[in-house]
Amino acid sequence: MNWVEAIGYLGTALTIxxxxxSTMIPLRIVSILASVAVLSYGILTASMPVVLTEAIQIPFNAWRLYQMVRLVRDVEKAADGDLSLDWLKPFGTSRRFAAGEVLFRKGDAAAEMFYVESGRFRIAELGIEIGPGAIVGELGMLSPGNLRTGTLVCVAPGIALGVPYSDVKQLYYQNPEFGFYFLKLTSERLFQSARHAPSPAPAASGTEVL
Structure with missing residues (x-):
């Protein structure tokens, strides 16, 4: 076996x-290395079908590798909470709210979430203030019957962008970074609700608690 054949066998081994x-980033890296080896073998043996095939596969795999690396980077950034949501603006309608104005009440039908652009808002039941750059009202999309789980009141005049749940669902499926951020946000909100929930009353003497 000469060195040209060795390159060909190397390409075969890397392809296998x-x-x-099972993980995409190592798979793409090894696929690119395999294509480089097979391409080199094709050039050395003057096999144009092999050269053409690998010349097409290399940029394709390189692009997929770039997409996966970018996705991992974006997910890490979302996990750290460092995510600008200004790009949500084309998907909703901005509205001005005055201090004391109620955006929605607990138990109301929910059809949109809000992205706070300015001012301050408070979730009345939890005593949590929501400021610029934050999202609120997202739990209504996940609650049974799409009902509001709390009351949102404006405490300082501001602007909030209303984004319909139909658009939120599309963004969730199409933008992995936003999808991960949304899951993280809803999880944090549920934990906040649990922390502020009243403790159950102690059972009366002689009563068994199940």
Whole structure:
């Protein structure tokens, strides 16, 4: 076996190795290395079909690798809470609210969430203030019957962007960064609700609690 054949066998081995991988980023990296080896073999043996095939596959795999690396980076950024949501503006309608104005009450039908652009708002039941750059009203999309789980009141005049749940669902599926941020946000809100929930009253003497 000469060195040209060795390159060909190396490409074959790397191709098999990539097929056995279960995670996408290592798979793409090994696939690119396999394509480079097979492309080199094709050039050295003057096999144009091989050269053409690998010349097409290399940029395709490189692009997919870039997308995966960017996705991992964006998810890490979302996990750290460092996510600008200014790009939500084209998907909603901005409205001005005066101090004391109620945006929605607990138990109301819910059809949109709000992105706070300015001012301050308070979730009355939890005593939590919501400021610029934050999202509120998202739990209504997940609650049974799409009902509001709390009352939102404006405490300082400001502007909030109303985004319909139909658009939120599309953004969730199409933008992995936003999807991860949304899951993190709703989880934090549920934990906040649990922390502020009143403790159950102690059972009367002689009463068994199940």
């Amino acid at each position: 190795a990539s097929s056995a991988m």
